[in-house]
Amino acid sequence: MTKMVVVGARGRIGRKLTATLRQRGHEVVEVSRSLGVDTVSGVGLTGALNGAEVVVDVSNSPSLDGADAQRFFEASARNLLAAGRAAGVRHHVALSIVGVDRLTSGYFRAKQEQEALIRGSAAGFTILRSTQFFEFIRDVVQEGSDREIAIAPALVQPVSAQDVAGMLAEIVAAGPHNTIPEIAGAERLRLNEVAAEIATAYEDGRRVIADVHAPYFGAELGERSLLPGSAARIAPHGFDDWLRESLQPDWTTTRRADAPNFTTPYPEV
Numbered sequence: 001m002t003k004m005v006v007v008g009a010r011g012r013i014g015r016k017l018t019a020t021l022r023q024r025g026h027e028v029v030e031v032s033r034s035l036g037v038d039t040v041s042g043v044g045l046t047g048a049l050n051g052a053e054v055v056v057d058v059s060n061s062p063s064l065d066g067a068d069a070q071r072f073f074e075a076s077a078r079n080l081l082a083a084g085r086a087a088g089v090r091h092h093v094a095l096s097i098v099g100v101d102r103l104t105s106g107y108f109r110a111k112q113e114q115e116a117l118i119r120g121s122a123a124g125f126t127i128l129r130s131t132q133f134f135e136f137i138r139d140v141v142q143e144g145s146d147r148e149i150a151i152a153p154a155l156v157q158p159v160s161a162q163d164v165a166g167m168l169a170e171i172v173a174a175g176p177h178n179t180i181p182e183i184a185g186a187e188r189l190r191l192n193e194v195a196a197e198i199a200t201a202y203e204d205g206r207r208v209i210a211d212v213h214a215p216y217f218g219a220e221l222g223e224r225s226l227l228p229g230s231a232a233r234i235a236p237h238g239f240d241d242w243l244r245e246s247l248q249p250d251w252t253t254t255r256r257a258d259a260p261n262f263t264t265p266y267p268e269v
C-alpha cells in the first residue's frame, strides 16, 4: 500500500482529498498544525514523512497578509522538500492558483516562490493550479462582518473542492509529470455574482456590491486575470450542483468522496 502524506489535511481541500485517497485504498498520514505537525517550524515532519512515497501539499498560510504568506510558503516548501528528500518521496504534489503568474500581491508572490522552489528541487513534481473554490467564495461571504461586501466583478470559472480533490487523486495515481496542469469549472461567471447568489441561497442578509478595485488576496483583478488557459481540465460539477449539495442539512465532507467523472482521463506517466 502506498503511503501518502496530505499536508493541510484539515483544510477545505485537505479533508476531501484525505477521504478520497482513503476510499481508494491508500494509507494517508494527515499533516496539520492541529495534529501536532508544523511545516514552518519543522516539528513532527520527519516522523510524518517516514516511509512516504507521495506528499500532497494543500496547506495554506494562516495569515493571508503578503509578508506572512511569503514567510509561510517559503519555509514550508523548503522544509517539506528537504524532509521529502530525506524520506525518499518520489512525487511532490502541490496546489496553486490559476493566474498566479500574472497577479501582483505579496500572497501571489508567495505562491510563485512556492512553485519555484518545487520546480527547482530535484523532486518529481506536479503542481495543480486551480480556479476559485465555491467553498472559498462562500466562506469569504460568510466571514465578512460588514453588511456590505465589495467583490470585484472579474470573470471566474469556479470549481468545487471535491472536484479539485478528485483531480489531485488522479495526479497522485498517475505519478510525477513535472508539469503544471490547470483545473477549472465549466461555467464562466462574475465573481461578485457568484458571491451574491451564495449570500442569497444561504439567507445571509449581507449585500454584495461590485467594485473593480476590491482586492483579491491583495491584488487588483483585471476582467480576465482569473481565467484558465484553453488546456485546463474542466470539472464535472457546476454551480447549481454544488449549491444544492452544500445546502443539504446532512452534507458532510466525505459524502462525495467518490471520483468525479472528468470527460478525459489524466494521462499516466
Ligand SMILES: NC(=O)c1ccc[n+]([C@@H]2O[C@H](COP(=O)([O-])OP(=O)(O)OC[C@H]3O[C@@H](n4cnc5c(N)ncnc54)[C@H](OP(=O)(O)O)[C@@H]3O)[C@@H](O)[C@H]2O)c1
Pocket (backbone or CB within 6 Å): 007, 008, 009, 010, 011, 012, 013, 014, 031, 032, 033, 034, 035, 037, 038, 039, 040, 041, 058, 059, 060, 061, 062, 095, 096, 097, 098, 111, 129, 130, 131, 132, 133, 136, 137
Ligand atoms: N481559495 C481558493 O479558492 C484557492 C484556489 C486555488 C488554489 N488555492 C490554494 O489551495 C491551497 C489550500 O487552500 P484551502 O483553502 O484548502 O486551505 P485552508 O482551508 O485554509 O487549509 C489550510 C490547511 O493548512 C494547514 N496549515 C496551516 N499552517 C500550517 C503549518 N504551519 N503546518 C502544517 N499545516 C498547516 C491548516 O491546518 P491547521 O488549521 O491545523 O493550522 C489547514 O489544514 C492553498 O495553498 C491555496 O493557495 C486556493
